Amino acid sequence: MTSTGSILVVDDDPAICVVVGEALRRQGHKVKTASSIRERSALIDSFAPDVLITDVMLPDGDGLEGVADILDRKPGLSVIILSAQNTLNTAIRATEKGAFEYLPKPFDLNELSRAVGDALGMNKAEEGKQEDAGLPHDGLPLVGRSPAMQEVYRTIARVLSNDLSILVLGESGTGKELVAEAIHGLGQRRTKPFVAINMAAIPRELIEAELFGYEKGAFTGANVRTAGKFEQAQGGTLFLDEIGDMPMEAQTRLLRVLQSGEVTTVGGSKPVRVNVRIIAATNKDLPKLIDENRFRQDLYYRLNVVPISLPALRERREDVILLAKHFLERAAQEGLPRKTLADDAAQLLMAYHWPGNVRELQNLMQRLAVLSRENVIAAEVLRNSLPLDLVPSDYTAPADQLGLAVREWAKRQLGIGIGQPNRNLHDDMLAVVEPILLQETLASVDGNQIRAAGLLGINRNTLRKKLTDYGLDPLQLRVSD
Numbered sequence: 001m002t003s004t005g006s007i008l009v010v011d012d013d014p015a016i017c018v019v020v021g022e023a024l025r026r027q028g029h030k031v032k033t034a035s036s037i038r039e040r041s042a043l044i045d046s047f048a049p050d051v052l053i054t055d056v057m058l059p060d061g062d063g064l065e066g067v068a069d070i071l072d073r074k075p076g077l078s079v080i081i082l083s084a085q086n087t088l089n090t091a092i093r094a095t096e097k098g099a100f101e102y103l104p105k106p107f108d109l110n111e112l113s114r115a116v117g118d119a120l121g122m123n124k125a126e127e128g129k130q131e132d133a134g135l136p137h138d139g140l141p142l143v144g145r146s147p148a149m150q151e152v153y154r155t156i157a158r159v160l161s162n163d164l165s166i167l168v169l170g171e172s173g174t175g176k177e178l179v180a181e182a183i184h185g186l187g188q189r190r191t192k193p194f195v196a197i198n199m200a201a202i203p204r205e206l207i208e209a210e211l212f213g214y215e216k217g218a219f220t221g222a223n224v225r226t227a228g229k230f231e232q233a234q235g236g237t238l239f240l241d242e243i244g245d246m247p248m249e250a251q252t253r254l255l256r257v258l259q260s261g262e263v264t265t266v267g268g269s270k271p272v273r274v275n276v277r278i279i280a281a282t283n284k285d286l287p288k289l290i291d292e293n294r295f296r297q298d299l300y301y302r303l304n305v306v307p308i309s310l311p312a313l314r315e316r317r318e319d320v321i322l323l324a325k326h327f328l329e330r331a332a333q334e335g336l337p338r339k340t341l342a343d344d345a346a347q348l349l350m351a352y353h354w355p356g357n358v359r360e361l362q363n364l365m366q367r368l369a370v371l372s373r374e375n376v377i378a379a380e381v382l383r384n385s386l387p388l389d390l391v392p393s394d395y396t397a398p399a400d401q402l403g404l405a406v407r408e409w410a411k412r413q414l415g416i417g418i419g420q421p422n423r424n425l426h427d428d429m430l431a432v433v434e435p436i437l438l439q440e441t442l443a444s445v446d447g448n449q450i451r452a453a454g455l456l457g458i459n460r461n462t463l464r465k466k467l468t469d470y471g472l473d474p475l476q477l478r479v480s481d
């Protein structure tokens with residue numbers, strides 16, 4: 001059960017004030033709205049809200065500025081930041097200013113009301129108000145504005161001021177190590193070492209010696225006592241990459257270290273206390289490895305305190321061009337000729353399915369920056385000049401296009417903004433779409449109705465009736481063009 005409270009909504013878009021205000025009023029909250037920083041300040045005093053929901057871009061300034069001051073004056077207030085500047089930077093700034101929650105625009109109303117519920121359910125007085133950690137904001141490494149990346153930014157912003165263990169999940173090349181570096185580089189341990197170790201890159205029998213160190217004479221070739229990665233990372237962050245490849249015996253030892261906070265070197269007997277933040281990463285399905293007895297469940301729970309899932313690049317195609325431009329720009333800053341992307345090249349990049357994810361895109365852009373003779377990179381160049389089989393995949397693009405087409409069609413039929421709405425929408429839609437689907441399917445099986453019905457997943461008699469209804473002649477559908 002969510003308690004109710006008084007809420008001040010600040011946005012210069014009247015539509016947002018109306019929609020959000022109405023939704024919250026319906027849940028029993030008292031709501032007032034404001035459209036500028038000036039109005040906001042006045043209402044903070046006169047209305048004394050429990051929760052402030054504020055946009056960042058306001059007509060008289062940056063809505064984030066001043067939030068820290070407001071919180072100084074009203075320590076019990078919960079602040080929810082709404083922002084269309086959906087970058088890691090904004091998420092971090094919001095958290096630093098003491099905001100309780102950051103919601104990227106466009107936001108989901110359910111998510112907003114969940115955040116309001118959470119805010120009212122918390123005792124804000126001692127929670128959430130963090131000191132401005134003075135974190136550096138320049139050169140933030142992560143590029144991408146897709147909803148999936150915004151979720152990643154929000155989680156990163158939340159873990160900067162604590163030491164919780166993090167498990168970064170995602171396919172190879174999605175940026176797992178970059179996320180680990182960002183958490184370290186922006187967090188409170190940033191002046192201490194960041195040490196990375198890749199379990200898949202070290203011979204299995206050497207992993208324990210690498211991680212925990214070894215004494216002189218512990219094994220052949222151990223000529224001097226050597227500190228392991230844990231000791232090297234003292235006070236900082238240890239990034240355990242490809243954790244799914246860690247041998248079972250090493251897992252047992254790692255778990256012991258995490259539980260006790262002490263490391264004993266291979267061949268040694270005197271434990272050393274260590275203070276490191278652990279960030280692990282994998283592209284493997286750890287629960288499956290646990291089922292197969294190849295990964296310890298108790299270690300999994302220890303590591304997976306805060307999971308961060310990185311989407312594959314094909315699942316956030318809206319970021320492809322942004323990333324491609326970012327890599328071309330970086331190449332230019334390194335002294336290579338400045339290149340830009342032609343529209344058709346951009347489309348080709350968007351359509352590709354990027355099995356190697358961001359790393360593959362980065363490599364391609366670097367190669368283009370070096371090899372391409374033209375300053376504007378056209379699709380032709382991508383197709384012909386590179387040793388890359390850039391065949392567009394139809395992974396989701398056609399479905400996206402179909403979705404867009406349906407959306408446009410529905411809007412028009414519903415008369416949004418103009419005229420009277422159509423009241424036979426469903427049948428009319430089917431009448432447009434279904435004949436095309438039937439024609440294409442029949443053509444692909446040379447007019448064979450039994451096979452077409454099988455592919456369509458409908459009964460043969462149903463198919464025949466539909467063909468009659470639509471006036472389609474299966475005999476004329478033998479050759480697909």
Ligand SMILES: Nc1ncnc2c1ncn2[C@@H]1O[C@H](COP(=O)(O)OP(=O)(O)OP(=O)(O)O)[C@@H](O)[C@H]1O
Pocket residue numbers: 141142143144170171172173174175176177178179241283323358359362
């Ligand atoms: N969001 C991003 N913005 C900018 N660069 C990125 C982003 N994601 C990944 N990269 C770049 O792509 C390359 C691959 O990223 P990274 O090594 O972090 O991936 P990974 O998931 O750890 O890969 P693997 O599992 O193979 O180790 C790096 O050079 C990284 O800088």
